[in-house]
């Protein structure tokens with residue numbers, strides 16, 4: 001490629017360093033935590049991260065199109081281990097979250113120059129967000145699907161998490177709905193085993209839903225898992241759930257992948273359905289505070305993509321998630337704009353992208369629900385209680401009632417102990433679990 005007009009200068013790692021540069025509002029700004037490998041300085045490693053995540057490589061390129069100059073990631077701030085890099089939007093296919101992640105969350109994690117690397121957050125400019133519609137319902141699912149002014153939306157998962165036949169699963173679902181719950185949720189690893197085929201489960205759950213709505217009122221719904229081997233099969237499952245009158249479906253968003261999520265959100269919008277996002281596998285890369293990607297950023301991507309609700313942790317339950325991080329994430333997906341929290345979160349204006357619902361699940365039982373709601377400072381969330389219902393000594397329906405009674409007590413400002421005096425199912429739950437925090 002010899003034509004004069006196309007020749008750049010020389011593209012070296014140091015060309016991706018521009019400390020003190022002030023990014024425009026039209027650039028993507030990403031916050032990383034960077035730990036250099038031995039013998040490497042912060043600046044050397046930060047430049048490599050910016051280069052490898054945008055348009056550079058390890059060798060000093062002498063032949064490249066001039067437009068590359070305008071596609072470079074720029075390290076503009078280094079504070080201890082925290083590095084901010086700005087990226088011109090032209091670097092990306094703006095309609096594609098998979099493409100974004102192949103850049104800012106791709107090769108860089110495997111570079112020998114880094115000992116540890118964590119993608120903490122990114123500020124998305126308005127021009128980027130313009131390509132996304134966000135969730136169809138989001139926070140409004142409480143009023144638009146469950147016809148209530150406030151939450152929580154209460155779900156349960158049949159436990160053991162896999163093992164019920166479709167008949168047993170639907171019957172258990174009927175008991176949970178009759179016990180006062182809003183939703184029967186598939187577990188993350190339930191899809192279509194031979195003994196509980198997806199199609200049979202959908203049909204029977206719909207039958208029991210109609211029966212229980214006649215008996216105790218509704219609306220009742222289900223988070224039925226559409227995670228499938230192919231996008232075509234995922235779409236078929238979503239459409240079947242829709243045809244049987246459910247408003248929601250569930251997707252294991254990390255396992256299925258970002259192309260599947262973007263496909264599912266388009267189908268959901270067309271069918272006016274809500275997506276329950278389960279985050280199974282997230283802890284593989286979110287848990288290590290020094291390496292991987294923050295749950296906050298994963299949750300933010302789900303809000304941009306249009307998932308209506310996403311698990312973000314309980315603090316008090318059986319799964320890890322520090323209070324500071326859960327709150328920062330909750331604010332990120334429920335507020336219209338958030339400020340920066342140094343080392344934890346960047347500022348973000350959400351414009352037209354609707355707030356979505358946090359999901360709290362994992363080791364919950366009636367005794368710790370008040371503490372959970374106090375941490376979230378709202379009951380406008382989705383709670384999921386599995387083992388905390390199925391291990392209730394008085395049975396499944398009583399277990400569901402105990403959860404509903406604990407929510408009622410909290411919303412009335414009455415202590416669980418006092419409320420339990422007149423609610424035997426709650427009283428029994430408190431006898432068994434008290435306010436213990438499972439591990």
Ligand code: CAP
Nearest residue numbers: 157279311319361362363364385386387
């Ligand atoms: C909870 C759960 C959920 C976890 C997911 C489970 O069941 O069904 O998948 O809450 O974790 O399989 O453990 P229990 P997270 O209510 O019986 O604990 O919400 O952190 O993504």
Ligand code: MG
Nearest residue numbers: 157161187188
């Ligand atoms: Mg589960």
